[in-house]
Amino acid sequence: MEKRRLGRTGLMVTPISFGALPMQRCTMEEAGEVLVAALDAGINFFDSARAYTDSEGKIGRYISSRRSEYALATKSMARTQEGMAKDVDTSLATMKTSYIDIYQMHNVKNEQEWQTVMGPDGALAALKEAKAAGKIHHIGITSHNVDMLIRAVKSGEFSTVQVPFNCVEQRAMKDLFPLARTQDVGMIVMKPLGGGLIDQVDLALRFVLQEDGVVAIPGMDRVEHVSENLAASRNFKLLTPEENDKLAALAAELGSNFCRRCGYCMPCAAGIDIPQMFIFYLQYTRYGLKTAIPERYKGQAVKASACIECGECEERCPYSLPIRERMKQVANDLG
Ligand code: SF4
Ligand code: SF4
Incomplete structure (x- = not known):
């Protein structure tokens, strides 16, 4: 299967890799089946998060025995040095691994958070220590805020950026990806299917893969998703004008006001899902x-x-x- 170089990490990973957010919706057995199916199909990059409840644990339980076959990324919302240091150790133990390829600051969304994580007792200091100790190999950052990621690339501190990019949310293509390429920063695309709401899977993933060097991590929680998603990279062709029109119509229909199922709004004070x-x-x-x-x-x-x-x-x-x-x-x- 084709591999793409993830910027200066030098990791060669499958253009369609594995987003583990929906793992938390699976039973243990279902999660095991999907993770093993993805690995067996050749997917070699898995991305999780401390915040995805038991997703890291499921990775540890079901595929850690095959650790040499995949690169592993995870992330933490901790903003302080102390909190991030603890989370790195927790991730290592939970995913049953002696190293994590990419550890990311999770969803740094505004100036205040940026100042905290980059400050003297901030999360970045802990990630640098973890890197020096060999616990993690590269430092990355994720955000839904493109301006924040542009700033992260310019800081020179991060080897990867992770951003939402799909036929509805296209800003990264204009402002972030060209800059990341000049700095050799790896580009990881979250929500290539708009959190599962873009139902034209083949078109939507090919739209994302048209961007040179990006790696998409669609969420997968059923075995069928593995082959369905991989088909887009196996049969990759640039979109035809008709296909572009079809996606544009879909994007117009969805607008920008749709829920991506990220769950950051939870818990609800009244208990609503x-x-x-x-x-x-x-x-x-x-x-x-x-x-x-x-x-x-x-x-x-x-x-x-x-x-x-x-x-x-x-x-x-x-x-x-x-x-x-x-x-x-x-x-x-x-x-
Ligand atoms: S409503 Fe909740 S789940 Fe939907 S996009 Fe906003 S934070 Fe994410
Ligand atoms: S009670 Fe209503 S406004 Fe408050 S968290 Fe729940 S959905 Fe949001």
């Missing part, structure tokens, strides 16, 4: 599932009508989605 409410709403309005969705919605322990409009979720959503307004719409349409 916020991403699930967005999914119900989309399936009800866009896919016309006018009977099935109300039936499934009835089974929710806490419904959208329980929203107390505290607004805490909106402060945490990296896409600034109008969650309170959407909860009202769901409550209105689905009860």
